[in-house]
Amino acid sequence: MLYRAHLLNPCSPTRLEEIPDALMEVNAAGCITAVGAFEELAPRLGNQPMEDLRPLWILPGMVDLHVHLPQHEAVAMDGLELLPWLETFIFPAEARFADTSVARASAARFFQGLLYRGTTTASIYATVHAEATDAAFHEADRCGIRAILGKVMMDQHSPAALQESTAESLAQSEALCQTWHGRSQGRLQYAFTPRFAPTCSSELMRGAGLMAEKYGAYIQTHLSENLAELAWVKALFPEAANYTDVYQRMHMLGPRTLLAHGIHLDAGERQVIRESGATIVHCPRSNAFLQSGIMPLRRYLGEGLSVGLGTDVGAGPSLSMWAEAAAVCTTSKLRWAERQNLAHHLRAMGGLEASQRAEIMAQLDLNPLTPVDPVQAFHLATLGGARALGLDSRIGSLEVGKDADFVVVDPRMVDPAVDRPAEPPERVLSRMLYREHPGMVRATYVRGARCFAAT
Numbered sequence: 001m002l003y004r005a006h007l008l009n010p011c012s013p014t015r016l017e018e019i020p021d022a023l024m025e026v027n028a029a030g031c032i033t034a035v036g037a038f039e040e041l042a043p044r045l046g047n048q049p050m051e052d053l054r055p056l057w058i059l060p061g062m063v064d065l066h067v068h069l070p071q072h073e074a075v076a077m078d079g080l081e082l083l084p085w086l087e088t089f090i091f092p093a094e095a096r097f098a099d100t101s102v103a104r105a106s107a108a109r110f111f112q113g114l115l116y117r118g119t120t121t122a123s124i125y126a127t128v129h130a131e132a133t134d135a136a137f138h139e140a141d142r143c144g145i146r147a148i149l150g151k152v153m154m155d156q157h158s159p160a161a162l163q164e165s166t167a168e169s170l171a172q173s174e175a176l177c178q179t180w181h182g183r184s185q186g187r188l189q190y191a192f193t194p195r196f197a198p199t200c201s202s203e204l205m206r207g208a209g210l211m212a213e214k215y216g217a218y219i220q221t222h223l224s225e226n227l228a229e230l231a232w233v234k235a236l237f238p239e240a241a242n243y244t245d246v247y248q249r250m251h252m253l254g255p256r257t258l259l260a261h262g263i264h265l266d267a268g269e270r271q272v273i274r275e276s277g278a279t280i281v282h283c284p285r286s287n288a289f290l291q292s293g294i295m296p297l298r299r300y301l302g303e304g305l306s307v308g309l310g311t312d313v314g315a316g317p318s319l320s321m322w323a324e325a326a327a328v329c330t331t332s333k334l335r336w337a338e339r340q341n342l343a344h345h346l347r348a349m350g351g352l353e354a355s356q357r358a359e360i361m362a363q364l365d366l367n368p369l370t371p372v373d374p375v376q377a378f379h380l381a382t383l384g385g386a387r388a389l390g391l392d393s394r395i396g397s398l399e400v401g402k403d404a405d406f407v408v409v410d411p412r413m414v415d416p417a418v419d420r421p422a423e424p425p426e427r428v429l430s431r432m433l434y435r436e437h438p439g440m441v442r443a444t445y446v447r448g449a450r451c452f453a454a455t
């Protein structure tokens with residue numbers, strides 16, 4: 001099958017590849033076998049069936065590294081920070097998944113929501129319920145999305161409706177991993193999912209780490225999101241040097257580990273994470289919503305940490321990775337501006353010793369950094385996320401040898417000037433992110449199969 005369209009690829013954090021009139025060939029297995037300029041490829045590729053998508057654009061599908069399926073219908077519950085928000089809104093929403101028919105219906109809507117927003121790969125938390133998780137896998141399989149999914153594990157400090165025994169949690173997670181990990185030619189994968197340190201015993205976390213290693217599966221959890229959470233972890237695990245050290249001691253850190261948030265990490269923690277190869281998943285809209293803070297993204301990237309993006313629905317308000325990427329830029333600008341402003345006031349202030357002033361300035365992290373821009377945010381949302389999963393040889397950009405995971409986008413839907421002459425792709429991309437329109441994704445393909453089409 002051939003697709004003719006305007007093509008946009010992420011090449012690096014600073015560079016896009018644009019082919020205004022592109023042709024992409026996809027074989028029966030859903031693999032890209034040729035991609036390039038139409039005028040160069042058309043004579044060679046002959047008379048295959050062709051979908052002429054012009055003037056629409058094709059881009060690689062979005063990679064969402066952190067999202068909660070059972071929270072999809074509990075979004076936008078405003079007014080609380082992390083821990084009371086979980087107790088008040090989220091745990092009751094997750095308890096409903098004890099009814100598998102509720103779980104199945106919610107899963108179908110959730111996956112449709114991801115595809116509708118152009119997300120082709122997602123790393124997903126289900127609930128503690130094994131049957132609901134199994135139903136979610138069935139729905140992911142049926143709709144064609146690429147999913148990394150896991151049953152949430154929690155065996156302490158949890159509401160009665162969600163708390164499991166350690167043995168039961170480990171046994172059910174292992175059974176689900178054995179059933180689903182690698183299914184549908186690797187399109188479905190398992191992630192052991194201890195929720196976060198406070199709701200997990202050491203035995204549970206250690207067991208999850210061992211099983212992830214045994215099966216070559218992923219492991220996903222939350223790390224260092226909120227100051228009250230940090231204090232709780234410190235009280236529960238006094239033997240650990242810090243929050244990251246809790247997971248390090250449980251053998252949970254490795255290249256297939258996804259750590260959501262990581263807002264408050266000291267230099268030692270960042271070094272441990274970097275050396276382990278684990279990924280920090282940045283979720284800026286969630287962090288704003290729960291008043292958690294702004295992760296120092298540029299600092300982490302500068303230090304060589306692996307970073308990806310996640311919507312973190314339901315603390316994040318929607319499944320749109322376009323809007324999440326825009327929020328990466330917005331929060332990066334706010335962080336940059338606030339620090340510049342603080343430094344300005346600090347310089348004008350009297351009454352501080354020079355050494356105190358120097359210390360505060362150092363804390364402000366005022367290196368000559370500029371905020372993250374849309375090209376870098378788009379890279380994080382696509383190829384960067386794929387790399388974090390160790391899947392960048394398969395997905396993340398539209399290249400020969402990769403799977404045809406792509407979205408068809410109508411940029412006219414986000415442009416007030418529909419008669420605008422051609423302009424640099426960075427500007428078009430910027431509008432797609434900042435002005436994301438729910439209807440701009442016209443179709444979503446995973447491995448060459450159309451999983452969503454706008455009517």
Ligand SMILES: [Zn+2]
Nearest residue numbers: 068222260312
């Ligand atoms: Zn989360």
